[in-house]
Amino acid sequence: MSSLRMLLRSLAVASLSAALLAPAQVARAEPTPAELTKQIEKSSTELERIVESYNKLNEDIKANKATAATLEARIGPLQEQAERSRAEVGVLAATAYKTGGMRTAAALLDPGGQATLPERLGTLDQLTRQRQRTLSSFTADQQRLIDQKTRLDATLAREAAQAKQLKSAKTRIEGDLADLYEMRRRAYGRATEAPGNAGSAGKPPAVSGDAGKAVRYAYGAVGKPYGYAQDGPGSYDCSGLTLAAWRAAGKSLPHSAARQWNATTRISRSQLQPGDLVFYSGLGHVALYVGNGQIIDAPSAGRNVSKRGMNIMSIAGYGRV
Numbered sequence: 001m002s003s004l005r006m007l008l009r010s011l012a013v014a015s016l017s018a019a020l021l022a023p024a025q026v027a028r029a030e031p032t033p034a035e036l037t038k039q040i041e042k043s044s045t046e047l048e049r050i051v052e053s054y055n056k057l058n059e060d061i062k063a064n065k066a067t068a069a070t071l072e073a074r075i076g077p078l079q080e081q082a083e084r085s086r087a088e089v090g091v092l093a094a095t096a097y098k099t100g101g102m103r104t105a106a107a108l109l110d111p112g113g114q115a116t117l118p119e120r121l122g123t124l125d126q127l128t129r130q131r132q133r134t135l136s137s138f139t140a141d142q143q144r145l146i147d148q149k150t151r152l153d154a155t156l157a158r159e160a161a162q163a164k165q166l167k168s169a170k171t172r173i174e175g176d177l178a179d180l181y182e183m184r185r186r187a188y189g190r191a192t193e194a195p196g197n198a199g200s201a202g203k204p205p206a207v208s209g210d211a212g213k214a215v216r217y218a219y220g221a222v223g224k225p226y227g228y229a230q231d232g233p234g235s236y237d238c239s240g241l242t243l244a245a246w247r248a249a250g251k252s253l254p255h256s257a258a259r260q261w262n263a264t265t266r267i268s269r270s271q272l273q274p275g276d277l278v279f280y281s282g283l284g285h286v287a288l289y290v291g292n293g294q295i296i297d298a299p300s301a302g303r304n305v306s307k308r309g310m311n312i313m314s315i316a317g318y319g320r321v
Helices: 002-021 033-099 101-109 117-188 209-221 238-247 257-263
Strands: 265-267 277-280 286-291 294-297 306-309 315-320
Touching (some): 033 117, 033 257, 209 286, 209 294, 238 286, 257 277, 257 286
Antiparallel strands (some): 265 315, 286 294, 294 306
């Protein structure tokens, strides 16, 4: 019995040792569809903010390119003017070297001359002032040229830095999109919603004027897929859809929710009319109001343009184009 007891004790110690030395195994249950849906909503909201930051950066680069083009157009004539001023100053310098200022003055004041002394003094004063204006003009032209070149260099440097940020943001977005699509596939069996039908939104309300054109365009976009940085006609992100809707009405909006906020007039909720824009918390999302508490928007990656209730998340404010 004693030998058996010792054997059992040895086996117990061995088993305990094996358990202590074995790598820890953590049991991980697959997330439920409900848990995946929650993760998808959270990831979609974060990604939409990143996409809108990307869009804003794109708009900033466009603005800087336009500024650079304007500056470059100004620099050409300024360089020509500065060269003319430099040539005039060169002539003055050469003349002064050859004749000497005192000899010119002496000739003007020579009693043997035909002009009276006041006339000769007036001529000398006029020449002096003309020479001073030439020198001042040259200095001013040179300074304007230097200022414009400095502004252009700063704009081009800012544009280059933004282009680098844009490339980095694009890489991040594409990585996040891949993760989001995989989560959607696991939760719903496919990465993106099946293409929808514009008719599913119903008939557009009777709205007159430019707002009516924007609303009808948005109704026509229902069912089309989300596409980051896209403004149609095949796919849209949120600010791309509102941009395209109002573009159809002949109005220009930037491709950025934050910039659209700045480009529209603030109104209250009670003043909302079809065609107005609804902005959401953090200005990471924007939608087109179509009446009766409904919006049409490009929700998020993997989803299609849809018509739904406006209270989808915290609202930051409202804008009229």
